[in-house]
Amino acid sequence: MFMNAKEMVEGLSQNPELHDARVLEAMGRVRREAFVPAQLRKMAYADRALPLEHDATISQPYVVAFMTTAACVSRGSRVLEVGTGSGYQAAVLAEMGVEVFSVEYVEELARKAFSRLEELGYGNVRVRHSDGRQGWVEEAPFDSIMVTAASEDIPPPLVEQLREGGRLVIPIGNDSQLLKVFVKTPRGLEPEAQVPVRFVPLRRVPDRG
Ligand code: SAH
Numbered sequence: 001m002f003m004n005a006k007e008m009v010e011g012l013s014q015n016p017e018l019h020d021a022r023v024l025e026a027m028g029r030v031r032r033e034a035f036v037p038a039q040l041r042k043m044a045y046a047d048r049a050l051p052l053e054h055d056a057t058i059s060q061p062y063v064v065a066f067m068t069t070a071a072c073v074s075r076g077s078r079v080l081e082v083g084t085g086s087g088y089q090a091a092v093l094a095e096m097g098v099e100v101f102s103v104e105y106v107e108e109l110a111r112k113a114f115s116r117l118e119e120l121g122y123g124n125v126r127v128r129h130s131d132g133r134q135g136w137v138e139e140a141p142f143d144s145i146m147v148t149a150a151s152e153d154i155p156p157p158l159v160e161q162l163r164e165g166g167r168l169v170i171p172i173g174n175d176s177q178l179l180k181v182f183v184k185t186p187r188g189l190e191p192e193a194q195v196p197v198r199f200v201p202l203r204r205v206p207d208r209g
Pocket of ligand 1 (some may be wrong): 032090132133203205
C-alpha cells in the first residue's frame with residue numbers, strides 16, 4: 001500500500017506513457033486523502049478508483065495521470081472538466097496552474113467538492129451544478145475539455161466550446177469503454193489515442209426546457 005502522494009507518483013512514473021513530469025509533480029502535491037471518504041483513507045494512495053457518494057467514483061491515479069497528460073495543459077490554460085465528483089482531478093489541474101471550470105450534475109457533490117477545494121486553497125477552480133453535456137458556454141472557448149464519466153456519444157456543445165488545436169479527452173461506451181483523445185482541427189475532431197478504461201456513466205439529464 002502506498003503511504004503518501006510521493007510514493008504513489010514514484011509508482012506511476014514507471015509507466016513510460018506518463019512522461020509529463022509536470023503532471024506527476026502536481027499529483028505528488030495533492031493530498032488525495034482529503035478527497036476520499038474517511039473510511040477509505042488508508043487506501044487513498046493505492047493506484048485504484050474508490051467509491052464516493054451518489055454512485056460517483058474518484059478515478060484511479062493512473063487514469064488521472066493519463067488523462068491529464070493527454071489533455072496537454074499548461075500554466076494559464078482554461079480547462080473544462082465534466083464530472084467534478086470529489087474534486088481530485090480539478091485539484092491536480094489547479095496544481096499545474098490551470099484555470100479549471102468543473103461541472104457536476106449532483107448538487108451535493110458539486111457543493112462539497114467546491115468547499116473542499118476552497119479549504120485546500122485551490123482558488124483557481126470554479127464548480128457549477130449543471131448538466132455537463134451542455135458544457136459551460138459562458139466561459140468558452142476552452143483549451144482542453146476532460147470528461148470524467150463515460151458517454152455513448154460526443155456531446156456537440158463540447159466540440160463547439162473547444163478551441164481549435166485543443167484536446168478533448170472522453171471515455172466512450174457503456175459496458176466496454178475506450179478513453180479517447182481528440183484534437184480539434186478545422187476539419188473537425190481528429191483521433192489521437194485511445195485506451196480501455198472503466199468509468200461511471202455520463203447521465204443524460206432531461207431537458208427542463
Ligand atoms: N473527476 C472526478 C470523478 C468523477 S466520477 C474526481 O476526480 O473525483 C463521475 C462524475 O460525473 C460523478 O460525480 C457524476 O455525478 C458526474 N456526472 C454524471 N453525469 C453527469 C452530467 N451529465 N453532467 C455533469 N456531471 C455528471
